[in-house]
Amino acid sequence: MPTNWEQQYRETYDDLVRFLHRKVWDSDRAHDLVQETFVRALNHDPENPRAFLFTIAANLARDEARAAVRRKHHLELITVETGERSDPGPAEALEEREREAAVRRALESLSERDRDVLLLWDAGLSYPEIAEQAGLALGAVGTTLARARHRLVEAYEAAEGKAPDVARG
Amino acid sequence: MSHVDEGTLAAYLDAGPPEGGRERQGTAEVEAHLTACADCRARLDTLRRERETARAILRAGLPARSAASFADVLERSRARSEKTADRRRLSRLTSLAWAATVILAVAVGWYAREASFRPDVVGSTGETRAAIDSSGPASPAPEPAAAAATAVAPPRTARRASDRFRAGGGPQAQSPVVAAAPRVPESRRDAAAAGGLVDNRRVLAGKPSAELKQAERQLAGAAEGLGVRAGANAPAPLMKAASISPWADTTADAAVKVLGGRPLLIAGAMTTSYAVSVTGLRQVRITQRLGDGTVVELIEGRTPAEAAMEKATAPAALGRPSGAPRAAPAPVTQKQEAGAGLREETDAVSVSRGGYLVTLRVVIAADKAVRRDSLERLLSKLR
Structure with missing residues (x-):
C-alpha cells in the first residue's frame, strides 16, 4: 500500500518544524524546510515513512547549516525572526528572546551526537529509529539520551541562572 | 544485587525496547529491582525529572505559526517537476548546441585544411583568380571534355591540374594525359602562366604530337634525298618541333650508346x-667550336628506315659495336652521293650515311655569311 503522505503531513508536521527549528534556528526557514522535506519524499514509498521524513529533514538541516556558515548571516536570521514575531508585550517579548537564546546556548553546548539524539527523541522517534538515524548501537541510545538530557538541563539552568519555569511546568 | 544502569532506566522511562544484552531482563525485572532498590528508585526519579525538564526546554519558545496546507506541498512538487523538465530540455538543447558547434568547427577546419592544400587559392596571380573562378559555383558550364572528366570523377589533383592548365593559357580541350599529369611547381606554373610553354612540353613529353611526327617524316625524307628545308623557309611545324624538342646534356659515352657507335665529329674542332x-628519337646533338670562333652543332641520328630495318633484322644488325668508329663519309657532293641527299641552306646542311643522318648547323658564325662551300668542307672533315 503506498504511503499516505497527506496523513503523514498532518501527523508529523509539528514534530518536523520543532526538529528543524532547533537545527536552523529560524521559524520561517524551518517551515519551508518541512515542505521541502515532503516534496522530496512524495515520489518515494519507504517502509518507515516517519523515519524517512526525519532523515530527509536532518540532511536538509545539515545542508542549511553549511550554507548558513558560508553566508555568515545565521545570527541575522535569528534577529530578524525574533523581531518579526508577534509581540504580546515588551516584557514578554524580552523574556521570550532570552529563553530562546538560553535554549540555543544549552543545545549548542552539547556534542553533535547528543544533540541529534535529543532532538530525534523530542521529535518522537523510537529507540531503533534514533539508533539508525544517529548511527548508534541500539543499546547506546538510552545511555546517550540520559546523558544528553542531563547536560541540557544543566546547561540551560546555568544559562538562566535558575531553574526554568518550563521545568516546573 | 547489582543496580540498573542509567541506559536501562532511561529506556524504561521512554518505554523503549530493552537495551542490547539486557533484553532478557525485561520490564518486569526492572520493576522488581526498583521495588527492592531505593537507590535505583531515586535515580529513576532524577532521570524522569530531567526528562520532563529537557522536553519542556526543547518545546519552549517556539513561535506559533499555522502549518501550510498539503496542497501547497503538491503545488511545490509540481513546480519542481516542471523546473526539472525544463532543465532537462535545456540540457538537451545545450548538448545539441555543443554537438552542432563541434560539427561546425570540424567542417570549418576541414575546409581550411583543404584550402591550405590548394596553392591556387593561396596565390594572388591572375591564374589563381582564374582557377577560383573556374572552380566556383558561378563558373560557366563545363566543356564537353571537362564534362566527361567530371562524369568519371577524376581525382581532385587531376581536376586541379586541368584548372591550372586552362588558367595558364593551354589548349581548351583537355586530354586525359594532361589531366593526370603530375603537379607543376609554383615557379614553373608561373612560366606556364606566361606562355604555356611548360604545359606544352608536358603534352609533348607524354604524347608526341602530330607536329613531331611530321618533323620526323621530313627528316626521313631528307635521308631519302627528297630534300630538307630548314631555316626561314622551313615549314612552321618543323620549326616548332625543332624549337620545342628538348635536348638533355649528356656525356660522350652516353652519346655513343644512343647512336650505337661513335658519333662523327669535325676533325680539328673542339667539342x-x-x-x-x-x-x-635516337638523336645526338654535338656542339663544336671552330678555330675562328664559329660554333656549329651536329645533329646525328638514325633515319626511320634504318631503324625499322634494324628492328626487323635482329639485334646483331643493330650497327657497329659500341665504340667502333663509323666509316668516314666520302667527300660530300650531290654527284657522289646518289640517293644519299645533301641539301644546304644558308646555315645548315644535311648528309645521310649508311642509315645515319647528320645535320650540320652553324649556331654562331664568325662571319655573317656562311657560304655553302664552307659547309661542304666542314662535312668533308667528319671523322
Whole structure:
C-alpha cells in the first residue's frame, strides 16, 4: 500500500518544524524546510515513512547549516525572526528572546551526537529509529539520551541562572 | 544485587525496547529491582525529572505559526517537476548546441585544411583568380571534355591540374594525359602562366604530337634525298618541333650508346657538349667550336628506315659495336652521293650515311655569311 503522505503531513508536521527549528534556528526557514522535506519524499514509498521524513529533514538541516556558515548571516536570521514575531508585550517579548537564546546556548553546548539524539527523541522517534538515524548501537541510545538530557538541563539552568519555569511546568 | 544502569532506566522511562544484552531482563525485572532498590528508585526519579525538564526546554519558545496546507506541498512538487523538465530540455538543447558547434568547427577546419592544400587559392596571380573562378559555383558550364572528366570523377589533383592548365593559357580541350599529369611547381606554373610553354612540353613529353611526327617524316625524307628545308623557309611545324624538342646534356659515352657507335665529329674542332634528344628519337646533338670562333652543332641520328630495318633484322644488325668508329663519309657532293641527299641552306646542311643522318648547323658564325662551300668542307672533315 503506498504511503499516505497527506496523513503523514498532518501527523508529523509539528514534530518536523520543532526538529528543524532547533537545527536552523529560524521559524520561517524551518517551515519551508518541512515542505521541502515532503516534496522530496512524495515520489518515494519507504517502509518507515516517519523515519524517512526525519532523515530527509536532518540532511536538509545539515545542508542549511553549511550554507548558513558560508553566508555568515545565521545570527541575522535569528534577529530578524525574533523581531518579526508577534509581540504580546515588551516584557514578554524580552523574556521570550532570552529563553530562546538560553535554549540555543544549552543545545549548542552539547556534542553533535547528543544533540541529534535529543532532538530525534523530542521529535518522537523510537529507540531503533534514533539508533539508525544517529548511527548508534541500539543499546547506546538510552545511555546517550540520559546523558544528553542531563547536560541540557544543566546547561540551560546555568544559562538562566535558575531553574526554568518550563521545568516546573 | 547489582543496580540498573542509567541506559536501562532511561529506556524504561521512554518505554523503549530493552537495551542490547539486557533484553532478557525485561520490564518486569526492572520493576522488581526498583521495588527492592531505593537507590535505583531515586535515580529513576532524577532521570524522569530531567526528562520532563529537557522536553519542556526543547518545546519552549517556539513561535506559533499555522502549518501550510498539503496542497501547497503538491503545488511545490509540481513546480519542481516542471523546473526539472525544463532543465532537462535545456540540457538537451545545450548538448545539441555543443554537438552542432563541434560539427561546425570540424567542417570549418576541414575546409581550411583543404584550402591550405590548394596553392591556387593561396596565390594572388591572375591564374589563381582564374582557377577560383573556374572552380566556383558561378563558373560557366563545363566543356564537353571537362564534362566527361567530371562524369568519371577524376581525382581532385587531376581536376586541379586541368584548372591550372586552362588558367595558364593551354589548349581548351583537355586530354586525359594532361589531366593526370603530375603537379607543376609554383615557379614553373608561373612560366606556364606566361606562355604555356611548360604545359606544352608536358603534352609533348607524354604524347608526341602530330607536329613531331611530321618533323620526323621530313627528316626521313631528307635521308631519302627528297630534300630538307630548314631555316626561314622551313615549314612552321618543323620549326616548332625543332624549337620545342628538348635536348638533355649528356656525356660522350652516353652519346655513343644512343647512336650505337661513335658519333662523327669535325676533325680539328673542339667539342664543347653532347646532348641527347628526349623526344624519343635516337638523336645526338654535338656542339663544336671552330678555330675562328664559329660554333656549329651536329645533329646525328638514325633515319626511320634504318631503324625499322634494324628492328626487323635482329639485334646483331643493330650497327657497329659500341665504340667502333663509323666509316668516314666520302667527300660530300650531290654527284657522289646518289640517293644519299645533301641539301644546304644558308646555315645548315644535311648528309645521310649508311642509315645515319647528320645535320650540320652553324649556331654562331664568325662571319655573317656562311657560304655553302664552307659547309661542304666542314662535312668533308667528319671523322
